[in-house]
Amino acid sequence: MSDDPREQVRLGCQVLDLLGQSDLVWGHVSVRDPGGRGTWIKARGLGFDEVTASDVVLVDRDGTILEGDGGLHLEYPIHTEVLAARPDVSAVVHTHPQAAVAFGATDLELRPIGHEGALFSPPGPPRFTGTSDLINTSELGAAVAASLGNHNAVLLVNHGIVTAGRDLPAAVLGAVFLEKACRLQLDAAATGRPLRWSTDEEAVAKRESFGGPGQMASVWQYLLRRVQTRVEARTPTV
Numbered sequence: 511m512s513d514d515p516r517e518q519v520r521l522g523c524q525v526l527d528l529l530g531q532s533d534l535v536w537g538h539v540s541v542r543d544p545g546g547r548g549t550w551i552k553a554r555g556l557g558f559d560e561v562t563a564s565d566v567v568l569v570d571r572d573g574t575i576l577e578g579d580g581g582l583h584l585e586y587p588i589h590t591e592v593l594a595a596r597p598d599v600s601a602v603v604h605t606h607p608q609a610a611v612a613f614g615a616t617d618l619e620l621r622p623i624g625h626e627g628a629l630f631s632p633p634g635p636p637r638f639t640g641t642s643d644l645i646n647t648s649e650l651g652a653a654v655a656a657s658l659g660n661h662n663a664v665l666l667v668n669h670g671i672v673t674a675g676r677d678l679p680a681a682v683l684g685a686v687f688l689e690k691a692c693r694l695q696l697d698a699a700a701t702g703r704p705l706r707w708s709t710d711e712e713a714v715a716k717r718e719s720f721g722g723p724g725q726m727a728s729v730w731q732y733l734l735r736r737v738q739t740r741v742e743a744r745t746p747t748v
């Protein structure tokens with residue numbers, strides 16, 4: 511994958527759209543600037559499927575656009591504050607996926623119903639309840655980062671999710687897998703029957719067997735092929 515953060519953000523947006531995480535023009539992907547200048551984030555006003563590398567802007571922690579054309583999402587502090595709080599993280603995703611928002615509104619603890627849940631549970635992602643409104647100040651962004659703590663995801667109750675990754679694929683796949691884990695548990699719980707889930711020991715083991723770097727690299731390469739095929743299908747040939 512390209513080292514260019516603009517290209518990485520583009521790919522993250524395209525993969526999220528491919529896997530059903532688009533919510534009109536809402537939601538964002540960001541990558542830490544390798545030179546320490548700030549955060550590269552998708553510009554506002556565009557759907558994930560529309561984002562190109564030129565629709566990605568570099569913003570500092572105060573919200574000043576340092577490079578690139580395009581407006582800034584009101585919720586950019588989610589990204590700048592999580593990246594400030596977590597030196598081990600280099601990419602952040604914020605989306606509003608339906609199952610995760612529905613799940614976040616319950617008092618259920620996320621359980622490893624399928625493989626994906628094992629990446630988040632035990633102990634299950636925290637819930638941020640400071641506000642269900644937009645995270646549009648540095649104070650609110652810092653509060654979300656504090657709620658995230660050392661986890662790889664946080665549920666913003668009545669709003670959406672935030673995932674954090676050591677690299678872009680980890681943050682993007684985190685959002686995809688969290689949504690699927692929430693969907694599986696909601697579907698299973700809807701039966702009204704007692705639930706069974708992986709033991710803690712199995713769940714932790716699955717982080718290597720299912721969620722290890724080899725598997726994730728293979729998944730990511732597959733998704734890049736899917737994105738490329740789709741882009742080519744949309745590109746007119748002369």
Ligand SMILES: [Zn+2]
Nearest residue numbers: 537585669670
């Ligand atoms: Zn939001």
